[in-house]
Amino acid sequence: xxxxxxxxSCLSEAAYYIESNGEAAIIDxxxxxxxxxxxxxxxxxxxxxxxxxxxxxxxxxxxxDLANKxxxxxVFGPNAKTxxxxxxxxxxxxxxxGNVKIKVLHTPGHTLESTCYLLQDEDGNPNALFTGDTLFVxxxxxxxxxxxxxxxxxxxxxxxxxxxxxxxxPDYVKVxxxxxxxxxxxxxxxxxxxxxxxxxxxxxxxxxxxxxxxFIEAVTEGLNTPPAYFPINARINKEGYESLDFIKxxxxxxxxxxxxxxxVQDGAIILDTRPAVVFxxxxxxxxxxxxxxxxxxxxxxxxxxxxxxxxxxxxxxxEEETVVRMARVGFSQIVGFLKGSYxxxxxxGEKIDMIIDIEPDELKMDMNYDPKMIIVDVRKExxxxxxxxxxxxxxxxxxxxxxxxxxxxxxxxxxxxxxAGGYRSVIxxxxxxxxxxxxxRNVLGGYEKIKIVPDMPLVAAKEVLx
Numbered sequence: 001x002x003x004x005x006x007x008x009s010c011l012s013e014a015a016y017y018i019e020s021n022g023e024a025a026i027i028d029x030x031x032x033x034x035x036x037x038x039x040x041x042x043x044x045x046x047x048x049x050x051x052x053x054x055x056x057x058x059x060x061x062x063x064x065d066l067a068n069k070x071x072x073x074x075v076f077g078p079n080a081k082t083x084x085x086x087x088x089x090x091x092x093x094x095x096x097x098g099n100v101k102i103k104v105l106h107t108p109g110h111t112l113e114s115t116c117y118l119l120q121d122e123d124g125n126p127n128a129l130f131t132g133d134t135l136f137v138x139x140x141x142x143x144x145x146x147x148x149x150x151x152x153x154x155x156x157x158x159x160x161x162x163x164x165x166x167x168x169x170p171d172y173v174k175v176x177x178x179x180x181x182x183x184x185x186x187x188x189x190x191x192x193x194x195x196x197x198x199x200x201x202x203x204x205x206x207x208x209x210x211x212x213x214x215f216i217e218a219v220t221e222g223l224n225t226p227p228a229y230f231p232i233n234a235r236i237n238k239e240g241y242e243s244l245d246f247i248k249x250x251x252x253x254x255x256x257x258x259x260x261x262x263x264v265q266d267g268a269i270i271l272d273t274r275p276a277v278v279f280x281x282x283x284x285x286x287x288x289x290x291x292x293x294x295x296x297x298x299x300x301x302x303x304x305x306x307x308x309x310x311x312x313x314x315x316x317x318x319e320e321e322t323v324v325r326m327a328r329v330g331f332s333q334i335v336g337f338l339k340g341s342y343x344x345x346x347x348x349g350e351k352i353d354m355i356i357d358i359e360p361d362e363l364k365m366d367m368n369y370d371p372k373m374i375i376v377d378v379r380k381e382x383x384x385x386x387x388x389x390x391x392x393x394x395x396x397x398x399x400x401x402x403x404x405x406x407x408x409x410x411x412x413x414x415x416x417x418x419x420a421g422g423y424r425s426v427i428x429x430x431x432x433x434x435x436x437x438x439x440x441r442n443v444l445g446g447y448e449k450i451k452i453v454p455d456m457p458l459v460a461a462k463e464v465l466x
Contacts, residue, residue, distance in 0.1 A: 109159020
């Protein structure tokens, strides 16, 4: 028996490869499936099953493409209705994989169809539990994501019963969840990507002994609004999608400057995926910056429309990576990339734009001379509440989807933008630039560098709480 966790940090997502006696199973595969096929080939195994723990909201699974290319059977638990062929397993059913068995445990709560898969070794003993979004390290899946007409409290009630079922497993059973720290599928996931039933019973607030009402209150309080792309991805995973090969065929078309400009004039969005520190030095006007170096796919899904055509400006050689990572969150309307990237555009004498970068000590200096300056902090509300620059305006980047919040800004306003480290502030700056707000400065290093500038006027976390 062989188990390998395949973790993708930028999505905080874990897929799994399980193998026994020449037969393999993949649990919750990402959209780009070649690594699973290659792993099975290298190990001289045949992929027999593709297990889906639920309809994922934060990424598009590779289940359909993988089944089409390998002949493997897609397996969902109870209550999963799809528009494609799959096997509907029932609670407590056991499926054979080589010399081991995988037991189906229906665990509704995160969603109604949520299911865990218990791997039993060659002797029939429970070995590992693949929990999807039902149970994380230190947390559980949020119960407010798109399960019919049920309230989050009703789903949390289901989740309570599901966790009671999992508590009956031996403490030594390994826990392999679908997500790690940073995922929006829970409130506050722990730092590790695997655990045991015993450790979670001892440390996970949701696994502590408590009555049902207290549990429901604990798991439903403090839930932020889920990212806008979550229901779109859940629908795609349920209804099906175009193959990744087809999306790459369209998205990897080389565009001349003339072709690029025509598409933009016809309404295509320009997405520039070069690093933030490179983007600010020069870019094509009206471009949106979302650099590959950050949590790229999540911000693409949160900020960009799914129906509008997109043209790319990337570092040369990064075109395919960009298309694949966008496809992971459901984007299929990419229509090409600028041949020769930004340098080709610039060398051709086309119009360019830029964003002024300043160091945090310059921010402090300018604050002494311009009391009317507007400092925009685009971090999350919790980050802002844990300490911020005095008089700063908190506009979280995730709230800039429709750009309605900039209606009170004027181009003559003196705007300074920062985040925690410098990635999100460049995205925000590009969005404001695209709306005609050009008198802005990006603070390098974000709040992490701002807070160590001597005599910088700050509001500390304890002052916020008071």
